[in-house]
Amino acid sequence: MKEAHHGEGDKKTYRYGMVVDLDKCTGCGACMVGCMAENNLPFRKDNSDRTRSMLWMRVYKISNGRTFPNSDISYIPRPCQHCEGKDHHHATPCVSVCPATVTDYSHETGIVSQIYTRCFGCRYCMAACPYHVRVFNWWDPTWPKGMKKYLNPDVSVRMRGVVEKCSFCYHRLQRARDKAYAEGRAELHENEYQTACTQACPAGAINFGDLNDPHHKVYKLKKDPNAFRLLEKLGTNTKVYYVSSKAWVRKAGNAYTGMQGDVVIPG
Amino acid sequence: MKLDRRTFIEILVGFSAGAGAGIMLTPVNWKIMDDMAIWSQEMWPRYQLGGLKGKLPERGKVTHEDTVCKLCPGGCGITVRKVKDRATKIEGRDGYPVNNGGICLLGASGLQLLYGPWRVPGPLKRSGKRGSGAFGRISWEEAIDEVVHKLTDLRDKGEAHAVAAILDSDRGTVPQLFSRFLKAYGSPNFIRTASDQDTYELALNLMQGAEDSVGYDLEGANFILSFGSGLIEGWGSPVRVIQAHSKWRSGNGDRARVVQIEPRLSNTAAKADNWHAVRPGTEGALALGLAHVIVKESLYDPMFTANHTFGFEDWNDFTGKIYMGFKSLVLTEYSPQSVSDITGLSPRKIVALARAFAEADRPIAVWGRGKGTTSGSLYECMAVHALNALVGNINKPGGVSTRPDVATQPWAEVVQDATACTCFNMPRVDGAGSSRYPLTKYLPDRWPQVMDGGNGGIKALLVNGADPYFTTMDSAAVAKAFEHIPFVVSFSSYLDETAYHADLILPNHHYLERWEDMPTPVGLHKPVLGLLKPVVSPQFDTRHVGDVIMTIAKSLGGKVADSFPWEDYKTALKETVGEKWGALEEEGFVEDANPASEGSFGTPSGKFEFYVTAFDQAGMTMRKDEEYLPHYAPIKPEGNPVLYPLLLVPTELMRLADGAVGNPPFCTKTLEENELKGDGLFVEINPMTAADYGLSEGAHATLATPKGKAKVLVNLTEGIMPGVIGIPKGLGHKAYDDYLAGKGVNANSLIGVVEDPVSGLCATWGIRAKLTRV
Amino acid sequence: MDSASLPFDQALFPEGTKRCKLKWFLLWIAALHGPLTVGAIAAVLCWGLALNVTNLNNNYPFGLWIAADLGVIALGAGAFFTGFLRYIVKIDELKNIVNFAVVIGVVCYAAAQGILGVDIGQPLRGWFIFWHANVHSMLTEVAFCITAYFMVLLIEYLPLVLENRQINKLGFFHGMAHHLHEAMPAIAAIGVFLSFFHQGSLGGVPGVLYGRPFAFREGFLVWPWTFFLFILSAIACGPCFTILITWITEKCTGKKLVKRNVFDILARISGRLLAVYLVLKTIDTIYWIALADKAGAPFSSFYANQPYGYWVLVLELGALGVIPMLILLGEKTRKNENLLILACVLNCSGIFMNRWIMTVQALAVPVMSFDKFVPYIPNWVEFASTLLFVWAGAIVISISYRYLPIFPQEKELNPQ
Numbered sequence A: 001m002k003e004a005h006h007g008e009g010d011k012k013t014y015r016y017g018m019v020v021d022l023d024k025c026t027g028c029g030a031c032m033v034g035c036m037a038e039n040n041l042p043f044r045k046d047n048s049d050r051t052r053s054m055l056w057m058r059v060y061k062i063s064n065g066r067t068f069p070n071s072d073i074s075y076i077p078r079p080c081q082h083c084e085g086k087d088h089h090h091a092t093p094c095v096s097v098c099p100a101t102v103t104d105y106s107h108e109t110g111i112v113s114q115i116y117t118r119c120f121g122c123r124y125c126m127a128a129c130p131y132h133v134r135v136f137n138w139w140d141p142t143w144p145k146g147m148k149k150y151l152n153p154d155v156s157v158r159m160r161g162v163v164e165k166c167s168f169c170y171h172r173l174q175r176a177r178d179k180a181y182a183e184g185r186a187e188l189h190e191n192e193y194q195t196a197c198t199q200a201c202p203a204g205a206i207n208f209g210d211l212n213d214p215h216h217k218v219y220k221l222k223k224d225p226n227a228f229r230l231l232e233k234l235g236t237n238t239k240v241y242y243v244s245s246k247a248w249v250r251k252a253g254n255a256y257t258g259m260q261g262d263v264v265i266p267g
Numbered sequence B: 001m002k003l004d005r006r007t008f009i010e011i012l013v014g015f016s017a018g019a020g021a022g023i024m025l026t027p028v029n030w031k032i033m034d035d036m037a038i039w040s041q042e043m044w045p046r047y048q049l050g051g052l053k054g055k056l057p058e059r060g061k062v063t064h065e066d067t068v069c070k071l072c073p074g075g076c077g078i079t080v081r082k083v084k085d086r087a088t089k090i091e092g093r094d095g096y097p098v099n100n101g102g103i104c105l106l107g108a109s110g111l112q113l114l115y116g117p118w119r120v121p122g123p124l125k126r127s128g129k130r131g132s133g134a135f136g137r138i139s140w141e142e143a144i145d146e147v148v149h150k151l152t153d154l155r156d157k158g159e160a161h162a163v164a165a166i167l168d169s170d171r172g173t174v175p176q177l178f179s180r181f182l183k184a185y186g187s188p189n190f191i192r193t194a195s196d197q198d199t200y201e202l203a204l205n206l207m208q209g210a211e212d213s214v215g216y217d218l219e220g221a222n223f224i225l226s227f228g229s230g231l232i233e234g235w236g237s238p239v240r241v242i243q244a245h246s247k248w249r250s251g252n253g254d255r256a257r258v259v260q261i262e263p264r265l266s267n268t269a270a271k272a273d274n275w276h277a278v279r280p281g282t283e284g285a286l287a288l289g290l291a292h293v294i295v296k297e298s299l300y301d302p303m304f305t306a307n308h309t310f311g312f313e314d315w316n317d318f319t320g321k322i323y324m325g326f327k328s329l330v331l332t333e334y335s336p337q338s339v340s341d342i343t344g345l346s347p348r349k350i351v352a353l354a355r356a357f358a359e360a361d362r363p364i365a366v367w368g369r370g371k372g373t374t375s376g377s378l379y380e381c382m383a384v385h386a387l388n389a390l391v392g393n394i395n396k397p398g399g400v401s402t403r404p405d406v407a408t409q410p411w412a413e414v415v416q417d418a419t420a421c422t423c424f425n426m427p428r429v430d431g432a433g434s435s436r437y438p439l440t441k442y443l444p445d446r447w448p449q450v451m452d453g454g455n456g457g458i459k460a461l462l463v464n465g466a467d468p469y470f471t472t473m474d475s476a477a478v479a480k481a482f483e484h485i486p487f488v489v490s491f492s493s494y495l496d497e498t499a500y501h502a503d504l505i506l507p508n509h510h511y512l513e514r515w516e517d518m519p520t521p522v523g524l525h526k527p528v529l530g531l532l533k534p535v536v537s538p539q540f541d542t543r544h545v546g547d548v549i550m551t552i553a554k555s556l557g558g559k560v561a562d563s564f565p566w567e568d569y570k571t572a573l574k575e576t577v578g579e580k581w582g583a584l585e586e587e588g589f590v591e592d593a594n595p596a597s598e599g600s601f602g603t604p605s606g607k608f609e610f611y612v613t614a615f616d617q618a619g620m621t622m623r624k625d626e627e628y629l630p631h632y633a634p635i636k637p638e639g640n641p642v643l644y645p646l647l648l649v650p651t652e653l654m655r656l657a658d659g660a661v662g663n664p665p666f667c668t669k670t671l672e673e674n675e676l677k678g679d680g681l682f683v684e685i686n687p688m689t690a691a692d693y694g695l696s697e698g699a700h701a702t703l704a705t706p707k708g709k710a711k712v713l714v715n716l717t718e719g720i721m722p723g724v725i726g727i728p729k730g731l732g733h734k735a736y737d738d739y740l741a742g743k744g745v746n747a748n749s750l751i752g753v754v755e756d757p758v759s760g761l762c763a764t765w766g767i768r769a770k771l772t773r774v
Numbered sequence C: 001m002d003s004a005s006l007p008f009d010q011a012l013f014p015e016g017t018k019r020c021k022l023k024w025f026l027l028w029i030a031a032l033h034g035p036l037t038v039g040a041i042a043a044v045l046c047w048g049l050a051l052n053v054t055n056l057n058n059n060y061p062f063g064l065w066i067a068a069d070l071g072v073i074a075l076g077a078g079a080f081f082t083g084f085l086r087y088i089v090k091i092d093e094l095k096n097i098v099n100f101a102v103v104i105g106v107v108c109y110a111a112a113q114g115i116l117g118v119d120i121g122q123p124l125r126g127w128f129i130f131w132h133a134n135v136h137s138m139l140t141e142v143a144f145c146i147t148a149y150f151m152v153l154l155i156e157y158l159p160l161v162l163e164n165r166q167i168n169k170l171g172f173f174h175g176m177a178h179h180l181h182e183a184m185p186a187i188a189a190i191g192v193f194l195s196f197f198h199q200g201s202l203g204g205v206p207g208v209l210y211g212r213p214f215a216f217r218e219g220f221l222v223w224p225w226t227f228f229l230f231i232l233s234a235i236a237c238g239p240c241f242t243i244l245i246t247w248i249t250e251k252c253t254g255k256k257l258v259k260r261n262v263f264d265i266l267a268r269i270s271g272r273l274l275a276v277y278l279v280l281k282t283i284d285t286i287y288w289i290a291l292a293d294k295a296g297a298p299f300s301s302f303y304a305n306q307p308y309g310y311w312v313l314v315l316e317l318g319a320l321g322v323i324p325m326l327i328l329l330g331e332k333t334r335k336n337e338n339l340l341i342l343a344c345v346l347n348c349s350g351i352f353m354n355r356w357i358m359t360v361q362a363l364a365v366p367v368m369s370f371d372k373f374v375p376y377i378p379n380w381v382e383f384a385s386t387l388l389f390v391w392a393g394a395i396v397i398s399i400s401y402r403y404l405p406i407f408p409q410e411k412e413l414n415p416q
């Protein structure tokens, strides 16, 4: 299928992305579990060390740093931001550094891929990603007896020593495309390709779609005056937008650590 | 050849040169390199996946099957994605009337519970000491025989009333089969595990004359005043409430205002428009303070109070005696200033809140602390519910009604034999329905305290769908009570704490393996009947608990057997559902319209009673007028404030299941680093208070209460009131698996039971405590 | 001389040199195998049990290993730079130390590759870096150049092996050594080219991380300033490392091996380069502070996480930069052997510190405002497997010293 697309300048391109409504997000964690269940993420007896735990979707809890009873918290669900980068020199942070072309920015879909079987575990991409998106398999994944039965055959299991991350549930795009192809359609409907976390979110806080498509919800939502992106100033040009009516939350998302006059502390 | 220096050197040089050239030229090393790389990519997962063939988990035909989630009282519709015969994913079911496509993290983890190796593999009989975890497999026939023998024995001795059953619910065919069984057998001891339903049902019975729990039209309301309810944390039907929250937040003109009353910045508080931290346990006073303002400023619904309520104004009986009405009570006792003194909330805020609530179109006052897993204070519940009556938002769209069920076919009356008749009329083991607590149905937290309600104590206990050993407050008392029960039977599919301490385990099918009905979920205002269908074939040697109970009844013979005319559970289920079965099986659910209509109340007065007349009817004579009315009757926490200067309140984390189902590994993985670290559970404490005790973030500390002691870690947060410690519920399992057992402490082991003086239910909202650095 | 009292392997020694008894030599080699075995065990643990045996984590994908890697390559710069000075700038005196510089280079570059072999999660796929090369990645550039340069180093090392007294007797090897010597200027030139590139690329590794404001630098064409700073710092410290190792070898063998004027040439060059480096580094630092500040990351936030306070900056640029520079620049101080060695030690430590800062501290600084600082201290596995290459290097140097004609001045300085 890939070959067929070569040289087709007029090929339609998509910019799949998300708009997460932080006013709706309750921090419930269903997106995290939805993602783990969908993407065959392993678990361990003790996962309490976040620096070694594997989550493709991580919901951060942040606080406004004020004292009781003026304190406030918010949640920031953080999948891979599928950074587009600015230009050739500032390409997707993780993509440009990977020595083995394991990870790539697709200009057709806007999705940053990861080929686990090619990754040799140098972890340079992790150093490049400012969002702590990429996680390393510090252990061989194992499942208790019988539990392998629930594994999703559409997503390969990863071995130790390689890096993995959120794929925007790429296999769901493939599934949707296969279906559309079988039905003789070139276009996908908005709801045909939705990520597992979007689907799992009981609050409907995660919106997913083509940021370029005026008919998609995300197209309108990203233009909300309260919309922002994480660390926008870095120029990573992410495709995950957030909306919050709380100014301190918008500021926290946009700021570097220690930004002057900032009172954001990790929840 | 003599090895002289020269030859040595020659051999050495020659060998090195040869070896070097050899290594470079042979293809073996390149081949090995290549193979190793391939092995690392392909053989590796092949090897790891053991039982499953292929590089990837086995492929096959993909199907989707709808059923209902049973992991909490939420009753969400779910869709299971299957690959051949394997269930590979659980998702929320689109279009389901409760959760329309949504799911929670626990529901999404369901397959870990289905396929987890800590399932009970088949009937087990205890082989070692109680609680040692030593069990041996027996056959189903042997297992059922054991139960039948024991029950026959007790009945023959005229001790049928010494049998008790503890279930998670009293609605639906399975709980009804248990209750029917006990009735036919001769025991009054059907016990439902504790929840806010206990108190709400009683309050509705007293105030509205309804034998039902509450339903809130959360989607239709536009002002939600929550008295400590963990709406976001998992209150009622969790997914449904979170979806309602999103609706409240949507900017399309329908935006609702949410106010949370709570001493702690819970997620509900954080998501609310306003968060008012009142002193724990004073929520009821605040409700009455709001009532004061509403009455004083005539902001109440004059039509509703005039036409459909009793006891709002002062009244006199036929003797001419004057009784105080709700109006006078709140006007005299609950001025903003006095309520401010109790709650710590400023009078200005009280007045503003009261006005905002009363002036809203469709305001709802929600009661039920946290996720609603404790019973709570009756008068507090009544005080909050009185607010709904004041604004007249009862049995209306966007208001509060009784929780209705889809109508089903009633079963034929049980015909009791003589033994059954005698024993059934013996006092209950928990004291519910006794002259002291005539109106209370179940006292789940009380039986371990009394162990014997004048009935001789439990001699055989059947437990289904519940884990009372873990979830009941005052763990030490529960453990002791269990020790006194000679025969404990669990029907659990998991090796939970109760099963772990049972003599026999007769494992039920997992919820994805069985048929069952799911009546209207907690808190819902519209009748929905859902259907659980087997999505996968039983993974272990389990049996449907409905079938097992019927088999036991049939083996007991006589009238007991006669009460169970059905061939098997599925037949019983079909007959119960009646003509709706076809639609139910086809669609997976059926809906009815809410039958409740405005102004229809089953009270003696036929009206909504601020002044409860049912007390007198039940023979509960109160000492003072105000005791017939919603009023502030503080429930004092246990413990000496000098020895225990702090207040410990149980809290709930929405990523931690604290009920009968142990937290699955996926959910535990989502816990934050300041909630669980290794096996250490964090308690929340305000930095100011922590400073008094020299406690820093992450410090190890001993938490002591009059009920027990535990090692905990300290999480400093500005989100909790100074002087208060928050301890999350749901950890501290000893049973279950390596992924849960041994992590944290059980909050119930630190908190005792304080009885509500009127209902006898557990009204505990906290306990006095101290925290010392270790 | 009584041939029985001569070492058993005496025939292999360089012409006219004295070495200790084989027994003592083997004992020394055996002693080195002690810590080497510990290191080997650590490496085997990494391969067998996966990298969870280290203290690395998702916040610190790079730790001691990568810092050591970058450091050891910088130290190895003595090889190509001395070659450059000897064969291209034609400072003839340096022929007396260039051989040893090559040996040290081989050890350093072998160590760097060895450490990487332990560091990567799937060592069996290490060659994917060549097979699936991504031309945009600094690491690809590094891998190709280092591998190529390592081959160059081996080719430079080869004549030394061939000039072993016995091997050299074989006509073919003798001729080969001769030809290699002839070609040495050309080989050295290739080496210089490759080295400049990979030293620079190693600087590029952190410098291009524009998601990490602490490490990120603007630059020239496709290269961030760190590219050039790394080259400069490497050639400013490489010669000092060569002096240091030569000095240590002298102390171990109890002989003078190189004349002091050779040291002096290297030290002087090192001092001047260090001075240039420090000026540029200071400009870079000021520019970086301004840039970061403009982008909203106040400079102070980079140093707000203990143990990474401002002292880091002071130590790196002051104690480990300015002080050795002053010693090396001053004629008198430089000629004082104790001070010279002190300067070499400080200079080499400065390089390690700089490489640690550019990799580990760069990752330690939280970027998102709600991110938490997490401390990292390497554990024994990381230390042991890193030091493994120090012990292995010592063995290679010992064997090379014993059997190969590395020091042309040895005979003259140690008359029989």
Ligand SMILES: Nc1nc2c(c(=O)[nH]1)N[C@H]1C(S)=C(S)[C@@H](COP(=O)(O)OP(=O)(O)OC[C@H]3O[C@@H](n4cnc5c(=O)[nH]c(N)nc54)[C@H](O)[C@@H]3O)O[C@H]1N2
Binding pocket: A113, A114, A115, A116, A117, A155, A156, A170, A171, B042, B043, B055, B056
């Ligand atoms: N020992 C052994 N070896 C075999 C076989 C065997 O039976 N035994 N079978 C052979 C056969 S028939 C085949 S087809 C091959 C299959 O071999 P591979 O092609 O290696 O197949 P997968 O293991 O499925 O791995 C493909 C990888 O691509 C990732 N991926 C998925 N979708 C995308 C995408 O859209 N873009 C990118 N960039 N990556 C994606 C996956 O996550 C996965 O890591 O194996 C062959 N090798």
Ligand SMILES: Nc1nc2c(c(=O)[nH]1)N[C@H]1C(S)=C(S)[C@@H](COP(=O)(O)OP(=O)(O)OC[C@H]3O[C@@H](n4cnc5c(=O)[nH]c(N)nc54)[C@H](O)[C@@H]3O)O[C@H]1N2
Binding pocket: A153, B053, B054, B055, B056, B057, B058, B059
């Ligand atoms: N779980 C899982 N399923 C997969 C895949 C996966 O990665 N994981 N990959 C998919 C892909 S890419 C492919 S190509 C298919 C492959 O799917 P299949 O074609 O089913 O492949 P195999 O299971 O490797 O082999 C089929 C059978 O051929 C037999 N066989 C071997 N040699 C011969 C022979 O000489 N003659 C005859 N008559 N029989 C022989 C083998 O014993 C085996 O029973 O599977 C697909 N399905």
Ligand code: SF4
Binding pocket: A080, A081, A082, A083, A092, A093, A094, A095, A112, A128, A129, A130, A131, A132, A133, A134, A165, A236
């Ligand atoms: S968020 Fe991180 S992993 Fe994802 S594309 Fe951006 S840099 Fe890469």
Ligand code: SF4
Binding pocket: A097, A098, A099, A100, A101, A102, A103, A118, A119, A120, A121, A122, A123, A124, A125, A126, A162, A163
């Ligand atoms: S760890 Fe894997 S994906 Fe990341 S840079 Fe290295 S090879 Fe590429």
Ligand code: SF4
Binding pocket: A034, A035, A036, A038, A039, A056, A057, A079, A080, A165, A166, A167, A168, A169, A195, A196, A197, A198
């Ligand atoms: S998009 Fe898919 S892979 Fe990414 S976080 Fe969501 S569920 Fe996980």
Ligand code: SF4
Binding pocket: A024, A025, A026, A027, A028, A029, A030, A031, A032, A059, A075, A077, A200, A201, A202, A203, A204, A205, A206
């Ligand atoms: S599932 Fe939705 S509401 Fe829950 S944490 Fe994720 S984004 Fe937030």
Ligand code: SF4
Binding pocket: B069, B070, B071, B072, B073, B074, B075, B076, B099, B103, B104, B105, B106, B107, B108, B237, B238, B239
């Ligand atoms: S809310 Fe309850 S019923 Fe609904 S999915 Fe979650 S656990 Fe299941």
Ligand SMILES: [Mo]
Binding pocket: none
């Ligand atoms: Mo294939």
